[in-house]
């Protein structure tokens with residue numbers, strides 16, 4: 378197991394290298410939301426896991442800080458969802474292989490997983506993912522679920538988890 382962060386720790390200095398990341402988001406109530414070209418969708422309250430990769434300038438640091446701030450233009454599908462959700466945590470790896478699609482498969486195997494919006498975040502996907510967004514019901518024991526989530530990803534690729542304080 379690699380190092381992990383837990384609530385109360387200060388925000389890490391994310392690496393400027395590229396890599397793969399997950400956002401753990403919580404939506405507190407059902408909402409209808411317009412998502413660019415894929416149109417209007419109903420989002421039910423729950424935990425949403427978004428799988429992405431950062432390969433451009435600034436790498437993971439630029440991308441994760443942008444998602445943490447939650448501001449800026451709505452460029453990607455996730456930017457729309459980010460504006461109506463709370464970001465609970467981020468998970469990332471510097472592994473040179475991009476893992477957004479294999480992580481999506483792993484996350485999809487956790488109990489309660491569903492694909493809320495076909496095509497979400499998967500415009501560039503060549504692996505056949507139905508979406509790069511997976512939804513879970515809110516858990517009574519959130520920390521237990523978080524550990525299951527972390528285990529399902531970090532066992533294969535290393536990676537670090539930062540939970541918002």
Ligand SMILES: [Zn+2]
Nearest residue numbers: 478502504506
């Ligand atoms: Zn994919």
